[in-house]
Amino acid sequence: MRIALLGGTGDIGEGLALRWAYDTNHEVVIGSREADRAANKAEEYETELSRRGLDVTVEGYANPEAAAGEDVVVVAVPPYHVADTVEAVADDLDEDAVLVSPAVGMKRDEAGMHYHRPGAGSVTAVAADAAPEAIPTVGAFHSLSADRLANLDVELDLNTLVVGDDEDARDTVAALGDDIEGIRPLDAGPLANAAEVESVTPLLINLARYNEGLAHAGVTFD
Amino acid sequence: MRIALLGGTGDIGEGLALRWAYDTNHEVVIGSREADRAANKAEEYETELSRRGLDVTVEGYANPEAAAGEDVVVVAVPPYHVADTVEAVADDLDEDAVLVSPAVGMKRDEAGMHYHRPGAGSVTAVAADAAPEAIPTVGAFHSLSADRLANLDVELDLNTLVVGDDEDARDTVAALGDDIEGIRPLDAGPLANAAEVESVTPLLINLARYNEGLAHAGVTFD
Numbered sequence: 001m002r003i004a005l006l007g008g009t010g011d012i013g014e015g016l017a018l019r020w021a022y023d024t025n026h027e028v029v030i031g032s033r034e035a036d037r038a039a040n041k042a043e044e045y046e047t048e049l050s051r052r053g054l055d056v057t058v059e060g061y062a063n064p065e066a067a068a069g070e071d072v073v074v075v076a077v078p079p080y081h082v083a084d085t086v087e088a089v090a091d092d093l094d095e096d097a098v099l100v101s102p103a104v105g106m107k108r109d110e111a112g113m114h115y116h117r118p119g120a121g122s123v124t125a126v127a128a129d130a131a132p133e134a135i136p137t138v139g140a141f142h143s144l145s146a147d148r149l150a151n152l153d154v155e156l157d158l159n160t161l162v163v164g165d166d167e168d169a170r171d172t173v174a175a176l177g178d179d180i181e182g183i184r185p186l187d188a189g190p191l192a193n194a195a196e197v198e199s200v201t202p203l204l205i206n207l208a209r210y211n212e213g214l215a216h217a218g219v220t221f222d
Numbered sequence: 223m224r225i226a227l228l229g230g231t232g233d234i235g236e237g238l239a240l241r242w243a244y245d246t247n248h249e250v251v252i253g254s255r256e257a258d259r260a261a262n263k264a265e266e267y268e269t270e271l272s273r274r275g276l277d278v279t280v281e282g283y284a285n286p287e288a289a290a291g292e293d294v295v296v297v298a299v300p301p302y303h304v305a306d307t308v309e310a311v312a313d314d315l316d317e318d319a320v321l322v323s324p325a326v327g328m329k330r331d332e333a334g335m336h337y338h339r340p341g342a343g344s345v346t347a348v349a350a351d352a353a354p355e356a357i358p359t360v361g362a363f364h365s366l367s368a369d370r371l372a373n374l375d376v377e378l379d380l381n382t383l384v385v386g387d388d389e390d391a392r393d394t395v396a397a398l399g400d401d402i403e404g405i406r407p408l409d410a411g412p413l414a415n416a417a418e419v420e421s422v423t424p425l426l427i428n429l430a431r432y433n434e435g436l437a438h439a440g441v442t443f444d
Contacts, residue, residue, distance in 0.1 A: 109414060110412075110414075111411055111412040111413070111414035111415050112410075112411050112412070112414070112415045112418075113418075114414070114415070114417070114418065115417070115418060115421070161425075161429070186429055186432075186433050186436070187429075187432040187433050188334075188425070188428055188429060188432060189333055189334050189428050189431065189432045190332075190333040190334070191333070192331060192332075192333035192334070192336070193333050193334045193336070193425075193428050195336065195337070195421075196334075196335075196336065196337060196421055196424050196425040196428065197425065199337070199417075199418055199421040199422075199425070200418075200421075200422070200425070202418050203383075203410070203415075203418040203419065203421070203422070204443065206410055206411050206415050206418065207383070207408055207409075207410060207443050209411065210408075210409040210410060210411045211408050211409050214408070214443060214444070217443045217444055218443070218444070219441060219442070219443055220441070220442045220443075220444070221426065221429050221436060221439045221440070221441055221442075222436070222439055222440070222442070
């Protein structure tokens, strides 16, 4: 499969790009608002992968070019850029593309981080609302530590939750998650369940703050 | 320690009562709105424990008598009864008592269960607001499967999250959690972080619905 990572120059984008490139045969394309930045980062990832003996091409383009014709388009941008980013690439999306939203809205107070629920109900719903009607949107990869993903020396053993109204699209994204070693996707059901999924991320940040050894914690359900 | 379980005739109350009675030397007192019901359930628990060779006394009283003079008072009632239940026992609480809130507000729609955040910010905050000012309130034991707790044949290996403004009270409740074999408490910080803690419970219910083998799942952070 061909996977575009819009915002693929950021932390979570980097982690997913490196893992997919390293663990799978999927082709990874990095998108950014600036084509140069995307191309530079893509080269960085290639260098990192080649240091590990892996000779792969990672391409980098401006977001619309990166998204064009890809099977899966991950919107790995901050929550307040999700709608804009999806709208900017809407016309370039393949008609069979699946959109993936890993972003979480949060706000901080003295006690810790809190889930900041958008009016749409969730950030996944914000992405879905901005997407063309025929393109299914799936929330996934929210609660994975970017640091842990991006460090290929770290073995993963974590769940990721997949949520969205289109079951086939959920299956596609779950399979992509499963392709990364040590990631076990779970199905969280339709889009209306996305807020509970996204709420895990601020909780993880709070647990990292109040407990030793949980700096890059993830979550497992069993 | 002496632990009162108000609503100790319900599912989560039963699970905690049996585990504390079986795994620890803490004295467990069951509370209910009706003294008879509490006494009958307490006797049931004694019978279950004695079948396993454990000769312990479990007392059962109406909530105010159950709460009176106890070190820790767990308000194991449905969320809409939390404020009433706390108010009903307020005058009987020991001045050094710690109140514990395991309840979660939820509402169901077609897609699944959703966190129903009370106006106070969390059910733990509802309990804290109803409690006398000098009594610290701690949220804990939300995400533990009642079925798994109540079946003493099942080995546990789960986290529970402890949240509340009083650090000493959090430590007391965490220690009580730790006394149950296979429960590892984590500190989620002050009361303002309780909504993210309580949100895990509807998520667990949704994961149980959409995935095989997660019917009584719990959560682990690492």
